[in-house]
Amino acid sequence: MDQPTVGILHPGSMGAAVAACAATNASQVLWCAAGRSPASAARADQFGLTPVATLAELLDRADVVISLCPPAAAEELAREVARHRFVGTYAEANAINPERTQRIATLLEPAATVVDGGVVGSPPVRGKTPTLYLSGPHAATERIATLFTGTAVRTEVLGTEIGKASALKLAYASFQKTSRVLVALAVGMAREHGVDQELVEVASRRSDSYLAEPQYVAKTAARAWRWGPELEEAADTLAAAGLPPEMLRAAASTLERWHDVKDEGELTLTDALDRLARP
Template identity: 80%
Template sequence: MDQPTVGILHPGSMGAAVAACAAANATAVLWSTAGRSPDSRARAKRFGLEPVSTLHELLDRCDVVISLCPPAAAEDLAREVAAHSYAGLYVEANAINAERAVQIASLLGPEATVVDGGVVGSPPVKGKTPALYLSGRVAATERVAALFAGTAVRTKVLGTDIGMASALKLSYASFQKTSRVLVALAIGLAREHGVDQELVHIASLRTDSYLSETEYVAKTAARAWRWGPELEEAADMLAAVGLPPEMLRAAASTLARWHDAKDDGELTLTEALDRLAHS
């Protein structure tokens, strides 16, 4: 199979790193500079992505397009692509619920081939090896899997139904992200009563307790702007199947208190807990 030309839409920290992995099995990996921030430009340059001036040029040149953006922007981005009558392979890899994944596939119409994707893990840098779960037509998922063969992005095909990969991603996120929010609340409560070190000590006696990993509180705060919308998506999925969504909605509401900590890699545990208590 000939190596495709790949486009990455909105190359954030995850998208740019994933796209860079795809470059190993692609002719080129493109991104559109239109309307993008200096940070995005610097990130794309660091990962060796090839700039083009417009989305139209990107879609015209690319056989495969990967959408990795904040959940709230997923459908608007798909509409922009659909408006150009894109007829290639579209990898919908955002943290959205299964119903929205199906809607996006419908929105792109019969011209495009849509693969549903869900990334579990950290961006593929510094030895990290996230998994990209896929669902959709067999030939299409095989093509995406081939794109990442031999790279730090591991792929696994779940089935042929659009929505399966999104459902797995959000099922995992509903535990993994909410548990980190509970850690912040537990440590914050203990700190207010002067027993936070004892709490961490108790938790450290268990090898499987997030409570002993206090460094994740500040990391959670810095990622809250992304994690909150993901949990809202997961809550929608719970409600759709008759399961109670309140736990995840409450966690999303808690994460909203850290809205001004976006991507703050210098945030300390004390600063994160102070913001949580006083926002």
């Protein structure tokens, strides 16, 4: 099918932007409005997505479904899709560990064909070009890759094994997100003793140090509600490999202190550090 109908579950900041890119090579991109917030509806409208009343309608009409939701919701969402006996291509693109991805594939197959996906990078807006890594059956990964041809979402196929894309996503996230948490703690400690500017100057003399970008702490705080669960998934992946998960669990615990500033765009560095210092 040259131009498939695509369904997106659910259009958050990443999901809506990715879905809008898929629309370039799709006949339509659907989203289910039932139970979603006004913010989700506004985002879907902004990106030109087509609303449907129920999940059942979306699954009946869609040839391809892309799941991009908070990690904790991924498995239950897949169970709901499985109950409707979806028969198309299901791209499990959430930041979850490989074992959960494999369980989801078992839930949905053989009725559906499951592709493992992992997005590395920021949402594809304002010139950002994330990469969607894919693994799974060859024809299905090619189908997903074709959806994003000529768009701001780059794709790379890692092979046929379900779990590879998830593992790569979490391996990168475990470094990138934990590093940002360590910056917040280091700057917070330095600020307590009046040497935060000096700390940034020291870091600025070294190349590629996140410490030289303390302004990013506020962005980290606003994303804590997503990053924390992602790091818990990465910690589970470490534990499954016999590696110590404690550092990532501690970073996730630190992020919980920012849980009440979800997606707050006006948060300042001072606000974020003040909140971090309050249990």
